[in-house]
Amino acid sequence: MRVISGSAKGKRLATVKDASIRPTADKVKMALFNVLQHGVINFNFEGCTTLDMFSGSGSLGIESLSRGSKFCFFLDVSRESHLVCKKNLQNCGFSDLSTHVLMDIRTKKPFFIENKFEASEDSPAFDNVRASINLTIAAILISLATSYKLPLSTTYVTFMVAMGTSLADKAWGSESASYRVAGVINVICGWFLTAFVAFTICGIIAVVLFYGKLISLSILIILAAILFINNQKNK
Numbered sequence: 001m002r003v004i005s006g007s008a009k010g011k012r013l014a015t016v017k018d019a020s021i022r023p024t025a026d027k028v029k030m031a032l033f034n035v036l037q038h039g040v041i042n043f044n045f046e047g048c049t050t051l052d053m054f055s056g057s058g059s060l061g062i063e064s065l066s067r068g069s070k071f072c073f074f075l076d077v078s079r080e081s082h083l084v085c086k087k088n089l090q091n092c093g094f095s096d097l098s099t100h101v102l103m104d105i106r107t108k109k110p111f112f113i114e115n116k117f118e119a120s121e122d123s124p125a126f127d128n129v130r131a132s133i134n135l136t137i138a139a140i141l142i143s144l145a146t147s148y149k150l151p152l153s154t155t156y157v158t159f160m161v162a163m164g165t166s167l168a169d170k171a172w173g174s175e176s177a178s179y180r181v182a183g184v185i186n187v188i189c190g191w192f193l194t195a196f197v198a199f200t201i202c203g204i205i206a207v208v209l210f211y212g213k214l215i216s217l218s219i220l221i222i223l224a225a226i227l228f229i230n231n232q233k234n235k
Contacts, residue, residue, distance in 0.1 A: 001013040007066050009066065013059055013062065013091075015056075021056050023056055023057050029059060032060075044068070046069075048064070050069045050071070052072055054076060056076060057085055058085030061085075061098070062089065070097065071097050071098070074098055075102075075103060134162055134165045138161070139162075141158050142158055
């Protein structure tokens with residue numbers, strides 16, 4: 001394994017010698033960071049604080065540090081993983097930019113913390129990290145749902161869940177609430193407007209069929225056939 005890009009590009013990373021631990025392959029790691037930085041998210045690691053959960057050898061966290069993160073939390077339950085991760089950080093010159101936390105997530109109580117991080121008012125809490133992850137995943141799901149032309153209700157529910165969880169995690173506050181609430185209202189209005197337009201069109205077609213009978217039905221069938229053929233040609 002190696003660091004893919006950034007200030008520590010090309011540095012070799014040691015791995016944990018345990019069959020139950022499978023480090024993220026370089027190709028997968030490169031694809032992940034390419035999606036984050038150059039895909040639909042366009043995320044910039046410069047100056048960010050990151051969290052590498054189930055860190056193992058620390059490959060993902062070190063990659064984020066190499067790409068500009070100012071600090072990274074490495075969380076794992078294995079002491080062997082901690083030692084390997086510490087060695088990799090020293091090799092890359094990132095020892096002072098990290099905190100190691102050994103914790104069993106089932107108990108939610110850390111039993112070892114190295115290089116305790118002194119948080120300031122500007123430093124994000126773990127809730128903010130979780131909120132960022134939620135919003136990132138929600139953005140990916142909404143993009144996929146839109147590209148596959150899934151029903152609007154799918155993106156609506158995903159969007160509302162993302163907004164609700166990020167508000168609960170205090171990822172945004174009163175200073176940006178007006179913009180976000182306006183965005184929520186726009187999404188809701190768009191959803192109901194779409195439903196209203198669909199209902200209106202269905203009503204018009206029903207009236208036309210009722211009064212036009214066979215002639216109207218024939219015209220609608222021909223129109224549907226033309227639209228279908230044009231759609232197939234465009235594909």
